[in-house]
Amino acid sequence: MSVGTPISALWPEPSGQPLDDAALIARYGRTDRPHLRVNFVTSVDGGVSVDGYSAGLSGEPDKRVFGLLRMLCDTLVVAAGTLRHEGYRAIRLDERRRAWRREHGLPAYPTLVVVSGSLALDPAQAAFADAPVRPVVLTRAGASAPPGLAEVADVVRCGDDRVDLAAGLAELRRRGLDQVLCEGGPQLFGTLTAADLVDEVCLTVAPLLAGAGPGRITAGPASGVRHLPLRHVLAAADGTLMLRYARD
């Protein structure tokens, strides 16, 4: 059943009909091979935040798709910067979404994975302390873990002086976690792009200008151009656009 602000398809097949959750799930789905999907919301003028947070960009249609993408993944990967700044809580799904996962042979909750070079993480943060599934922290060889972190998360070291994300993703696959949803932030997205690890980008464009000040959804050293074909365009009745780009 469709709830809240209607979302409909604009491209490739336009339809004036509101998309219910089943129709949205069919448009995003899971793949039959390892897949890294990145999800961001941006302003029309390319801003990553309003007053420092993504909340000012994310209306109800974005939250709906954001929640569905969490339901569809095996693992939710987030950079330590975004985890700290946005105050990530434990990844919880409502009963309807847990039931969908059970029906599709998935554990009730996705596994949270945090990428950190420094391990400046707080084990008491609810994302760790209250997690329904033991989280994984991807870090590098030399980083020293704060007291208590190993009690609440698996600390996986890949790479000597930097986190080797390709090796990290391989370790996640080894654990059966191959449908990866990355919720940012910009520095992690920049590194994943540079390493050519991004299979898909789901981009919500909020109908507002954030103005000068906020950064872009990607950051870090310059890297080569990657081509990513457009797969669908959805529009919500409040003017929010939802774009999905994916390579073959």
Ligand SMILES: NC(=O)c1ccc[n+]([C@@H]2O[C@H](COP(=O)([O-])OP(=O)(O)OC[C@H]3O[C@@H](n4cnc5c(N)ncnc54)[C@H](OP(=O)(O)O)[C@@H]3O)[C@@H](O)[C@H]2O)c1
């Ligand atoms: N609009 C959106 O959809 C959206 C989504 C996410 C975030 N945001 C916004 O983005 C901002 C946060 O950005 P940020 O500059 O802090 O970037 P970030 O990518 O969220 O975090 C950077 C930090 O994460 C860790 N990290 C990221 N990539 C890494 C890599 N390749 N290897 C090792 N560690 C890595 C490092 O943590 P350590 O310091 O622990 O080493 C690094 O200092 C916030 O304003 C947030 O609201 C917006």
